[in-house]
Amino acid sequence: MLIAQLSDPHVMAEPDDQAAHALRRAVSHLLELPVLPDLVLITGDCTEHGEVAEYETFRTLIQPLPMPVYVVPGNHDQRAAMLSALGRPGTLGLEGFMQYVVEAGPLRLIGLDTHLPGQDAGELCAARLDWLEDRLTEAPGRPCVIFMHHPPARSSLNVMDGIGLRDPQAFEALLARHSNVERVLTGHLHMAMTRRCGGTLLMTAPGTQHTWLPDLGHPERLSVQLQAPACLLHSWTPDAGLVSFTSVIADRTSPMLDLHDGTAWRS
Ligand SMILES: [Fe+2]
Numbered sequence: 382m383l384i385a386q387l388s389d390p391h392v393m394a395e396p397d398d399q400a401a402h403a404l405r406r407a408v409s410h411l412l413e414l415p416v417l418p419d420l421v422l423i424t425g426d427c428t429e430h431g432e433v434a435e436y437e438t439f440r441t442l443i444q445p446l447p448m449p450v451y452v453v454p455g456n457h458d459q460r461a462a463m464l465s466a467l468g469r470p471g472t473l474g475l476e477g478f479m480q481y482v483v484e485a486g487p488l489r490l491i492g493l494d495t496h497l498p499g500q501d502a503g504e505l506c507a508a509r510l511d512w513l514e515d516r517l518t519e520a521p522g523r524p525c526v527i528f529m530h531h532p533p534a535r536s537s538l539n540v541m542d543g544i545g546l547r548d549p550q551a552f553e554a555l556l557a558r559h560s561n562v563e564r565v566l567t568g569h570l571h572m573a574m575t576r577r578c579g580g581t582l583l584m585t586a587p588g589t590q591h592t593w594l595p596d597l598g599h600p601e602r603l604s605v606q607l608q609a610p611a612c613l614l615h616s617w618t619p620d621a622g623l624v625s626f627t628s629v630i631a632d633r634t635s636p637m638l639d640l641h642d643g644t645a646w647r648s
Contacts, residue, residue, distance in 0.1 A: 382486045382617040384526070385411050385418035388568030388586035389426040391457060392442065394434035403590040403610060404442045410612065410630045411446065415637060418614070420448050420485060424568035424586055425455025425495075425530025427463070436466035454479050454496040455530035455568060456503065456544070475512045482516055487617055488563075491516055493529035501544035503531030503569075505552055517559040524623070525559075526615070528566040532585050534578040538595055540603040541570055553579035563623040564615065573611065573627055584625060587611040 390404040411418060423443075428435035443450050451470055454463050464479060471481030471492065478494040493513065495503030505513070517525065531546040533553065546552065556562055556579025564582055571588035572595065587593075589612075593605035610630040617623050639647055 382488060383416055383418045384420055384422060384485070384488075384490075384615040384617075385414075386422045386424060386528070386566055386586045386613040386615065387411075387589050388424040388612075389455065389571055389588040389590075390423070390439070390442075391426050391429045391588075391590065392435055392439045393429045394432065394438050396438050396441065400429065400590060401438060401442060404439075406632070407589040407610065407612060407630050408443060408445055410628070410634070413634045414614075414628070418448060420483070420490075421446055421450045422490070422492075422528050422566065423450060423452045424528055424566060425453050426457040426568060427452055427455070429457055431457060431459025431462050433462050433466055436462060440467065449483075451483055451490065451492055451528075452479070453492045453529055454494055456496065456501045458496060460494065460496050460498070473516065475509065478509060480509060480512060487524065487619070488623075489516075489520055489523045489525045491525055491527045493527060495529050495531040495546055497547070503529075503544075503546045505533075505546065505548075510551060510555060514555055514558075517555075517562070521559070521561060523561060524563045524617075525561050526564050526566060526623070527562060530567060531569050532567045532574070532583060533565065534576060534583055536570060536572075536574055536576075536585075537597070537600055538570075538603060539601050545569070556580060564625070566613070566615070572605075573613075584613060586613045587627075589630070 474481040480494040483490040497504040533549040571593040574585040592608040596604040
């Protein structure tokens with residue numbers, strides 16, 4: 382099972398602008414990987430303004446992907462327009478939210494809707510947290526991956542933490558009651574960040590336009606280097622469990638190099 386994660390494409394209605402070009406390139410990148418992913422997660426900010434025309438462009442841009450694509454809303458999305466344009470996939474959906482379950486072979490994927498209308502910060506209200514508690518309780522032995530837009534823990538960057546998930550302690554306390562959550566996967570930061578969260582591992586994905594590398598010497602402000610965009614690849618095998626890789630989205634795909642033939646290093 383191979384899961385690809387893209388994040389924060391911020392698509393606008395114009396199909397030939399920088400955001401659209403970047404998402405088109407990210408889609409091509411996934412299609413040129415050595416192994417085609419079984420499914421794709423896009424962890425929010427699918428569009429810049431949440432307009433219906435933007436979702437139409439977004440849908441056109443991801444159409445070349447032959448595998449299922451699962452999205453959750455970010456702060457730049459609009460829940461009603463997103464639900465209307467894309468529908469809510471999966472099963473066990475929470476009425477009124479883009480929150481649902483995908484049974485993906487050995488893994489249970491749980492998409493959470495952290496959208497808070499009119500705010501850049503995110504929220505998981507009591508209804509959404511109760512729903513998550515039910516989903517984790519009903520399948521205690523099944524490895525789960527939670528995906529959402531807002532990281533539910535501090536990044537140490539004051540500006541981004543100021544628009545993070547409200548009351549992350551409630552989410553962390555819920556997670557800590559369940560031992561079968563393999564990862565929490567988010568976007569929002571446009572950075573590759575990994576940290577502990579509620580007894581599991583939290584990973585944030587870079588954006589499809591750029592990876593932001595923050596100036597950690599000045600956490601009171603947000604200054605970033607714009608580095609090459611990237612995606613995350615999460616591979617599940619029975620022997621190794623869930624292992625995550627970062628794949629840089631380059632303009633040209635590098636050829637495969639055979640370094641070892643299974644029995645010996647190639648000279
Ligand atoms: Fe974003």
